[in-house]
Amino acid sequence: MLARPEYAWPGTDADLRRLVAGNPWVTLVSSTSAGLVVSPLPVLPAPDSVGVEVIGHLARTDAEEHELGACDAVIIVQGRHGYISASWYSGGPYVPTWNYVVAHLHGRPRLLDAEATLDVLDRTVDHFESARPVPFRMSDVAAYAARLAPAVVGFRLTPAKVVAKAKLSQDKPAQDVEAVLRGLEDPDDVHGDPLLAAVMRAGGIPR
Numbered sequence: 332m333l334a335r336p337e338y339a340w341p342g343t344d345a346d347l348r349r350l351v352a353g354n355p356w357v358t359l360v361s362s363t364s365a366g367l368v369v370s371p372l373p374v375l376p377a378p379d380s381v382g383v384e385v386i387g388h389l390a391r392t393d394a395e396e397h398e399l400g401a402c403d404a405v406i407i408v409q410g411r412h413g414y415i416s417a418s419w420y421s422g423g424p425y426v427p428t429w430n431y432v433v434a435h436l437h438g439r440p441r442l443l444d445a446e447a448t449l450d451v452l453d454r455t456v457d458h459f460e461s462a463r464p465v466p467f468r469m470s471d472v473a474a475y476a477a478r479l480a481p482a483v484v485g486f487r488l489t490p491a492k493v494v495a496k497a498k499l500s501q502d503k504p505a506q507d508v509e510a511v512l513r514g515l516e517d518p519d520d521v522h523g524d525p526l527l528a529a530v531m532r533a534g535g536i537p538r
Contacts, residue, residue, distance in 0.1 A: 337501060338498045339495075340432070342536050342537075344382050346536050347495065348376040349538075350410055350495075350537050351408055352375065352376055352537075353537050354409060356371060357374050357387075357408050359387075359405075360406075361397040361398060362403050362404065364398065368398075370389065370393050370396075372387055372389055373459075378454065384490070386485065387451065387486055387488075388484060388485045389486070390484075394486075400442040404437075404440055404488070405436065405437050407433065408433065408436065409433055412431035413431075413522070413524040413527040414427065414429055414522050415500065416514060416522050419511050421507055422503075422504055425507075430498055430500060430511075431497075432497045432498075432535045435493070435494045436488060437491055437494070438489055440486040440487065441486060448483055456469050497534065508531075515528035516528045
């Protein structure tokens with residue numbers, strides 16, 4: 332994917348880690364000997380890396396279908412996105428479009444051993460449970476989790492290439508950008524999306 336210059340994502344590696352942490356339900360596309368294989372799965376930024384490495388896990392049957400570790404793959408991280416109505420613009424003529432933030436992480440996943448896979452599962456559960464008043468922990472069902480572990484394959488991806496884009500109306504005149512923001516922030520508009528408006532105001536950079 333070649334990003335048009337005006338849509339190149341301006342974030343740093345730390346920003347990209349926040350993008351992954353805030354949008355951990357991703358799509359994995361692997362170029363296998365049988366063709367492309369696609370699966371959704373959760374990933375997290377690797378805890379011991381200052382770069383953009385990610386960790387994740389798949390059921391063993393899915394990992395085998397992906398030929399995980401033996402072929403190149405892309406992880407698609409989809410940030411906030413939404414429909415932009417042409418009726419919002421003050422100038423023009425324009426047509427409707429879609430605003431979005433996305434990152435594609437290209438590389439070859441590295442398989443993890445059983446101990447590291449259990450650590451990935453622990454960290455994944457902790458990530459999603461952290462906001463709950465009484466978080467569930469994998470240690471609560473340690474024996475059961477240990478029995479399940481052989482059916483799960485953990486991996487780590489150190490991207491060889493990262494392509495990130497933020498298409499957020501930045502190619503439009505300032506008055507049209509403000510008109511889009513007003514439309515997104517209108518609670519009575521069927522296509523209103525104040526969270527996307529906040530992403531636009533932040534230039535696509537996670538806070």
